Amino acid sequence: PFFPLLISFCSSALGFLATLKLIPAFKEHFISARLSGVDLNKVIKREIPESQGVISGAVFLIILFCFIPVPFLSCFVEEQCKRFPHDEFVQLIGALLAICCMIFLGFADDVLNLRWRHKLLLPTMASLPLLMVYFTNFGNTTIVVPKPFRALLGLHLDLGILYYVYMGMLAVFCTNAINILAGINGIESGQALLISASIILFNLLELNGDYKDDHIFSLYFMIPFFFTTLGLFYHNWYPSSVFVGDTFCYFAGMTFAVVGILGHFSKTMLLFFIPQVLNFLYSLPQLFHVVPCPRHRLPRLDPATGKLGMSYSKFKSRDLSKLGELLLKVAAALRVVEVRRGLEEDGEFMECNNLTLINFVLKLIGPTHERTLTVIMLLIQVQ
């Protein structure tokens, strides 16, 4: 059973080298296609290729396409299996279909700049094959109720169609959660790298348990993902010579959702997403426009000191809804948000810091150099 894992490890190492070399090789193609951006937090503005997640994603797909027959080799060579395990094969192909579709739609989003409602639709569509495969392979929508609720709901609860809604939402959540904890060099690829490392560790620990096959399945995806993302991270680390693009966030989110769902450990996986969840909760008021939300919420560079400080959302005091007013009062009292009122000559404006985890960390530790800030954010991920 460990022979396929060894093959996976070796091909993933090759994938790491391939990603490392391909990213610079295609730089010109991306810039001529105008898939590039400017680093807002650097003094010198250079055009940097975007959407490099498409390269690491393509390498990932190739590795896995070639890997497809490997877990089943024993069935062909030695006739060691009574009946070909079609259901496991289906799981593998179905998972790849969801991930491939997601990379495609993510790249289309990067190129065409689709609207926000599309960012919720696309992962849902890409997860359809996953749901169908789950339906035909397991069809199990019963969960074990956590102890505190057992008196109320019994030991098992059949969620029925809600289970599928949960799975669909998982993909949407993972992709967008990674996408909004962003803005400083290396944080998107870095956080994904750490989450996948955590999942790999978890899988390895569980290899001696009852659900060995589920965790081996997860490793087949996580190992190539880790190494291709490592190649991407090398170029994305401070100072970034490439940006990963929404493509990468979609790709990473869907891959995590896939292994969580088909490996049956989605709750554990969500635990590895704690920083993303915290960032999401903190961001809610701006995501729902209760508090005004500007186009970019990343920290701002102070050219004099070369350090990043919090970024603020500035708006007219009377434009703020009652709910927003209330929220900000409470948050300021709890010292989680910094609010300044009475700005500009007419005292009409107020501002609050943009509600991202990165800004919150800056609030606690003060202006910081970008590289240090990213390291701190990644350490939070490790914790």
Next chain:
Amino acid sequence: MWTVSPPFFPLLISFCSSALGFLATLKLIPAFKEHFISARLSGVDLNKVIKREIPESQGVISGAVFLIILFCFIPVPFLSCFVEEQCKRFPHDEFVQLIGALLAICCMIFLGFADDVLNLRWRHKLLLPTMASLPLLMVYFTNFGNTTIVVPKPFRALLGLHLDLGILYYVYMGMLAVFCTNAINILAGINGIESGQALLISASIILFNLLELNGDYKDDHIFSLYFMIPFFFTTLGLFYHNWYPSSVFVGDTFCYFAGMTFAVVGILGHFSKTMLLFFIPQVLNFLYSLPQLFHVVPCPRHRLPRLDPATGKLGMSYSKFKSRDLSKLGELLLKVAAALRVVEVRRGLEEDGEFMECNNLTLINFVLKLIGPTHERTLTVIMLLIQVLGSAVAFGIRYHLVRLFYDV
């Protein structure tokens, strides 16, 4: 009891959802026009007097609608297993076929779109379909693993009744995807021809599948219909906007998408030879183009026919080069071709008489050579009629001449 036979219920669902897909494609293409133009995924129609920016790569929209239709359709052929417990054992191998085929097509649409956006080089145009067909080969390997073919009658004395091609069979399958995608890609350049030819090929395949529904390999042909029906209707939506005068261009994305879909149904439906018969015009165009594809004769960037602004008609386009730049092989080829009257060659051009030119070696140019300058819309109609003729010949070969080669 069912009001329609069980096997046809999924086909009915497929037909209805494909009709919806036609409407969706029809509406989505204009809706996203601005997005494509701002992304600079647009081109100029070289054969129009007024140059406007027209969105490119619209194949990505029809492809995405196709994928959504099929994603939702995945459980439908297997419904009887869940609802009525009518099957003893879940047919995982058929399910794998469906998912594997979708994976190859999805990957191809993705890589095709990446090619359109990033303008990858020619060698990539051969690599990409090969990579996208890997899942197909893997699925074939695990599901069938059968690499034996029935030898055509004339060769049986030499090779026997059956011949195991082994790994060559997989090479053939991989090449099929590469061939289909690029064959559609090079028979191009006039409004509506790419989507039009794909539409006609898919219609021919659908007809063939329907005819074979009473035969021994019913399941293979039903499987093929599951893909061809949505493909036909989404391409129809695309064709509506792409027809003369084009308001959108289909892009390489569409050629990749179409080619891979055809290769998929041909391989997994086990009728790849018949499918290639429907590609007769594409094959002829490919053979005629070979000298330019291999640069034996110089090949310019665009080989489409040229507009004569005075008459508003299209005429042949030419490849102009210095006489002494031509290799001996090219010299020989052109001499033979000119003698056979299949190529028009002019020598001694320019003041110094150093230059020569020949018409670009495409089927479209050849037709223009035969019938003279023509209006673009008429030319496209003629090309599509050639496609229909090719399909008619294909059916004739498949159902009549086939007896010369195989026992049926």
